[in-house]
Amino acid sequence: MKLVVQVKLLPTPDQASALLATLHACNRAATWIAQVAFEQNTKDRNGLQKLVYAEVKATFGLSAQPTVRVIKKVVDTYAALAAAVKARRLGPSSCQRHRKAVSSPVGFRPHAAQPFDDRCLSWQFRARTVSIWTVEGRMKGVKYTGSADQLNTLSRCRRGESDLVQRDGKWYLIATCETPEPEVYAPSDWIGVDRGIVNLATTSEGTNYQGRRLTRYRRWQARKRAELQRKQTRSATRRLARRSEQEHRHATHMNHRISKEIVSVAQRTGRGIAVEELDGIRDRVRLHGDQRGIHSSWPFHQLGAHLAYKACQAGVPFLEVDARHTSQRCPRCGHTERANRLDRDRFVCRRCGLAGPADHVAGVNVRNRARSAWAFVTMPVPSAA
Numbered sequence: 218m219k220l221v222v223q224v225k226l227l228p229t230p231d232q233a234s235a236l237l238a239t240l241h242a243c244n245r246a247a248t249w250i251a252q253v254a255f256e257q258n259t260k261d262r263n264g265l266q267k268l269v270y271a272e273v274k275a276t277f278g279l280s281a282q283p284t285v286r287v288i289k290k291v292v293d294t295y296a297a298l299a300a301a302v303k304a305r306r307l308g309p310s311s312c313q314r315h316r317k318a319v320s321s322p323v324g325f326r327p328h329a330a331q332p333f334d335d336r337c338l339s340w341q342f343r344a345r346t347v348s349i350w351t352v353e354g355r356m357k358g359v360k361y362t363g364s365a366d367q368l369n370t371l372s373r374c375r376r377g378e379s380d381l382v383q384r385d386g387k388w389y390l391i392a393t394c395e396t397p398e399p400e401v402y403a404p405s406d407w408i409g410v411d412r413g414i415v416n417l418a419t420t421s422e423g424t425n426y427q428g429r430r431l432t433r434y435r436r437w438q439a440r441k442r443a444e445l446q447r448k449q450t451r452s453a454t455r456r457l458a459r460r461s462e463q464e465h466r467h468a469t470h471m472n473h474r475i476s477k478e479i480v481s482v483a484q485r486t487g488r489g490i491a492v493e494e495l496d497g498i499r500d501r502v503r504l505h506g507d508q509r510g511i512h513s514s515w516p517f518h519q520l521g522a523h524l525a526y527k528a529c530q531a532g533v534p535f536l537e538v539d540a541r542h543t544s545q546r547c548p549r550c551g552h553t554e555r556a557n558r559l560d561r562d563r564f565v566c567r568r569c570g571l572a573g574p575a576d577h578v579a580g581v582n583v584r585n586r587a588r589s590a591w592a593f594v595t596m597p598v599p600s601a602a
Contacts, residue, residue: 218398218529222371224363226347226388232359235351236388240381242352243287244325246277250291255322260295262288278352282336286378290332294323330380330391338379338390342372347390349381361390370394385462399532404489404591407536409584410479410524411543411576412492412517415561418475419576421584426475438464469519476523480531489534491587492521493543493579538586544579547571 228236250269259265266288273284298318301307307315337350345368348357363371374394382389409421418426438460445453445460483490495517521537528535546553547566557566564575571578 218396218526220370220394220396220526221391222363222367222394223389223391224361224367224371226390227360227362228388232356233388235353235356236381237383238353239351240329240331240383241327242277242279243283243331244327244329246273246279246284246287247291247325250288251294251324252322254291254295260292262292265292280350282334283350286332286334286337298323328383330382332378332380334378340375370396385458398529401532401534402487404534405487407489407491407584407587407591408479408483409580409582409587410490410492411579411583412495412520413576416576417471418479418520419574419580420479421580423577425576434467435464472520472523476520476527479524480527480533483528483533484531489536489587489591490524490528491536491538491583492524493540493583494537495521495540536587536590538583538590543582544575546582548578548581548585
């Protein structure tokens with residue numbers, strides 16, 4: 218399986234200046250290439266490289282291999298945009314967001330990440346240094362650091378490209394690593410996980426990971442953010458950026474903790490993990506104005522991603538099942554009706570009278586659907602007569 222490992226670079230002031238000039242040059246070139254690709258309607262790598270290769274080398278001061286990587290970055294960006302349009306993640310064609318995305322060339326921020334392959338970047342794992350190409354020449358002996366687990370994974374499993382990133386004045390390398398996948402065992406049963414806003418996760422066993430603390434924290438952050446935005450000073454802008462990073466790290470930490478505990482329970486008991494498939498939920502759900510901020514910052518997708526990759530690392534089976542009516546269907550008699558859900562917290566079946574917390578009922582329905590899906594997948598194929 219593929220993982221990314223982020224290590225922190227420790228450049229000297231002169232090295233940091235060279236890295237910054239490199240990022241700026243690469244992203245200026247990428248913006249120009251993206252404009253040519255848009256005007257010429259050439260988005261394939263070979264065709265675009267024939268159009269721009271010589272001029273990029275002459276104009277932006279890039280050598281051969283970095284020029285190729287910048288062109289590839291532009292091609293990948295347009296491919297990602299086309300995939301987003303096809304999957305309707307930008308809304309219908311009449312949507313302003315959709316029209317804006319397809320009617321102009323993509324642009325790259327001066328500090329946007331830049332990928333480097335093994336010709337442009339080499340690692341010296343024992344010395345904990347890297348040698349990296351810059352616009353000022355090859356720069357050797359740039360130190361890096363990270364946790365013991367990160368450094369061990371990096372030295373054993375690094376493959377492919379590494380991205381140079383500047384964030385809040387600090388430098389990072391994000392490397393792709395390929396680790397062997399453990400064999401996935403046949404589950405004895407499933408743990409259904411219902412994700413939500415008030416309760417971040419509720420399992421079919423009734424374990425509830427409440428999000429009230431996170432909600433209070435985010436409301437407090439929103440109030441502080443509004444106060445700083447009203448000031449409109451440089452200091453307020455810097456503090457806003459720091460608060461945004463703090464909030465993101467806080468939510469990520471909670472999702473890591475919840476997913477780690479669920480995967481640990483599943484592995485210890487020999488069960489699999491099932492979650493609802495929530496792709497496109499932002500387009501399906503209509504919210505009041507005061508709910509949009511909470512919904513847009515809802516970390517359910519990140520929680521699902523953490524569950525998926527931690528389960529894969531541990532060899533735990535992982536399934537996504539149909540999310541329709543999981544909170545309105547009775548797991549005992551199968552009766553499905555909107556009126557079964559009395560309010561956000563309570564479920565009472567109108568036919569058989571089964572009652573309980575609505576999120577717990579949804580988790581049980583997710584588990585039951587995983588049982589059915591797994592039984593269908595593992596059903597023996599009848600032999601031909």
